[in-house]
Amino acid sequence: MNTLVCIKRVPAASSAVTLTDDAMGVDTRHVGYTTSPHEECAVEAAVQLVETHGGTAAVLTVGPEDALEQLRDALAMGVRSAVHVVADSDAFGPADVARAVADVVGARAGSDDAVDLVLLGNDAADTGDFQVGIRLAYRLGWPVVTGVRSFQVIESAEGGRVAALGDGPDGVEHFDVPLPAVLTVKEGGITPRYPSLPGRIKAKKAPVENVTPGFEPAGSGRVRLHLPPEQPSQVQILGEGADAAPALVDVLEQIGVVGR
Amino acid sequence: MILVLVETQADGVELLSAEALTFARGIAASGDGDVQALVVGPHPAATLEGLAAHGVSAVHHADDERLAAYSAAAWAAAAIDAAKTTGATTLLAAASPRGNEVLAHVAARLDLSMAANAVTADAGTAGTLVVRRQVMGGAALEEVHLSGAAGAPALVTMAGHAVDPAPAAAPSSPSVSVFAPALTDADLVARVVRSEPVVNESGALTTSRVVVGAGRGVGGAEQFGDLLELTELLGGALGVSRVVTSLGWRPHHEQVGQTGSRVSPDLYLACGISGAIQHWAGMSSAKTIIAINTDDEAPMVTKAHYAVIGDLHEIVPAVNAEIRKRKG
Incomplete structure (x- = not known):
């Protein structure tokens, strides 16, 4: 049972962003980077699969040299090895990323490292394309379930299956698909662990395979970025502390959420 | 023509889909063509009334007992059939989990681009659709130009609450056509096998x-x-x-x-x-x-x-x- 979990290095911006001079990207000179939140859950799931079922878990990213930092974070959580498809993330659209991942999965087919399950995040925190996992599944000819909150792998003589659940419009929805498969994970059901100090030390020595993409990317189609229209602050300060309660309730009455 | 994938709930058209229908009329007003609706599988009777209020000129209903349980691939197959039959140049859905998922399946199957979480979309030159979509959680907007043609529609999902849902100025009496999409066994592998209603969560x-x-x-x-x-x-x-x-x-x-x-x-x-x-x-x-x-x-x-x-x-x-x- 071998799992490949895909992560993306994304800007860790929490307040308003600024754009680069050519408006083709977000100015990241003053922000740090992190892994997309859904993907941290996917990494945790991959580590748990090895703990429960044995086999291996590898982490993959398609990104710049600096994305090694995010690969090391995943390794520190307990993933054994990493694959770094070195590429300019901005030049790679969702179809390109899916193709790069499919190439890695394809290269491992038939070997001891053959991938049974690919985990991704439901959507990347920066580009939010919602497509890579699905495009990957079609390239591989595997089933895909998106928005997975939690799942179990069931191994049997007839081959493995995945029982996955997620939140649908009417409640919790259950899926049951045969392996190999692609799942995209959504935050909410799997809590990522904090890397241990020994985990961090081990991560520094863990093998990272560098891969050069074997094709020219089609791109994301980005013409440019815009900032949303800036709204000047129009806040009306109702007061300070408990004394402002009557003024606040006046507003609640005005907008009709408290009846007189 | 803009074909809108409409999701339904017990009382008819789901809120985000009502927003998408409103958004679609805005796109139609910026270029030419009309708005039509696609409904997949079973849906409540009130759906048609809601779609008429949104002024759609036609309703396409993908009907097959295998669509009773949701499967994104099967919905995508239905959407592709409907888009081809109608010659839709844009296929629009709400950026709901279902909307994003189904359109991404369509994008993968037809090898087309897709723009998720659009906040504006306007007809550009030479049949393009100029879209601004939320990136960085909405802190920035990405402009993309999608080409939309019959058989290869522009694929767009509309960010939730980018517009207020509003009925059309004049309601319509849409034609309703029922069709059976071509489905394969592979389209049904990843389907909902069981669902549990969640109360008040x-x-x-x-x-x-x-x-x-x-x-x-x-x-x-x-x-x-x-x-x-x-x-x-x-x-x-x-x-x-x-x-x-x-x-x-x-x-x-x-x-x-x-x-x-x-x-x-x-x-x-x-x-x-x-x-x-x-x-x-x-x-x-x-x-x-x-x-x-x-x-x-x-x-x-x-x-x-x-x-x-x-x-x-x-x-x-x-x-x-x-x-x-x-x-x-």
Whole structure:
């Protein structure tokens, strides 16, 4: 049972962003980077699969040299090895990323490292394309379930299956698909662990395979970025502390959420 | 022509799909062509009435017993059939989990680009569609130009609450055509095998007129008593920031924001929430935003309509007492 979990290095911006001079990207000179939140859950799931079922878990990213930092974070959580498809993330659209991942999965087919399950995040925190996992599944000819909150792998003589659940419009929805498969994970059901100090030390020595993409990317189609229209602050300060309660309730009455 | 993938619920057209139909009329007005609707599988009788109110010229209903249980691939097969038959140049859906998923399947099957979470879309030159879509959780907008042609439509999902849903100026009497999409066994592998209704959980959060938001400023899992009381007094739902669920103070289904629910209530009352862009993405379309915060420079305060500065644990009990007093 071998799992490949895909992560993306994304800007860790929490307040308003600024754009680069050519408006083709977000100015990241003053922000740090992190892994997309859904993907941290996917990494945790991959580590748990090895703990429960044995086999291996590898982490993959398609990104710049600096994305090694995010690969090391995943390794520190307990993933054994990493694959770094070195590429300019901005030049790679969702179809390109899916193709790069499919190439890695394809290269491992038939070997001891053959991938049974690919985990991704439901959507990347920066580009939010919602497509890579699905495009990957079609390239591989595997089933895909998106928005997975939690799942179990069931191994049997007839081959493995995945029982996955997620939140649908009417409640919790259950899926049951045969392996190999692609799942995209959504935050909410799997809590990522904090890397241990020994985990961090081990991560520094863990093998990272560098891969050069074997094709020219089609791109994301980005013409440019815009900032949303800036709204000047129009806040009306109702007061300070408990004394402002009557003024606040006046507003609640005005907008009709408290009846007189 | 713009074909809208419409999701339904017990009382007809689902809210985000009603927004998408409104959005589609805006695209149609910027170019030419009409708006038609695609409904997949079983749906309530009130759906047709809702679609007529939105002025659609035709309704296409993909009907097959294998569509009774949701499968994104099967829905995508139906959408592709309908788009080909009608010669749609744009296929639009709400950026709901279903909408994003189905359109991504369509994109993969037809090898087309797709723009998720669009906030504007206008007809450009030479049959292109000029789209601005949310990236970085809505902190920036990406402009993309999609080419839309019969057989290879522009694929767009509309960000939740980018427009207010409104009926068309003139309702229509749409034609209804029922078709059986070509489905393969592979299209049915990843389908819902079982679902459990969830009672009064995240559903109440996304439909509630009032959401009381709670952030790090609450201080701990045991500190929610006054906020829950306020929520009850206002007949609303509690929504929380990501830090609150990460710290385990409240369950994830209450999370509002980029990785939680998107809400669009009449009132969002943000208590102890600084207003990170990831949270703002989930509640910015609230009609009125009131912030209670100790920091008068917190983004949530400066972007709110009203604010009270101070400790929420002093202010909220006073507000609760005032509401009870006025209610008598």
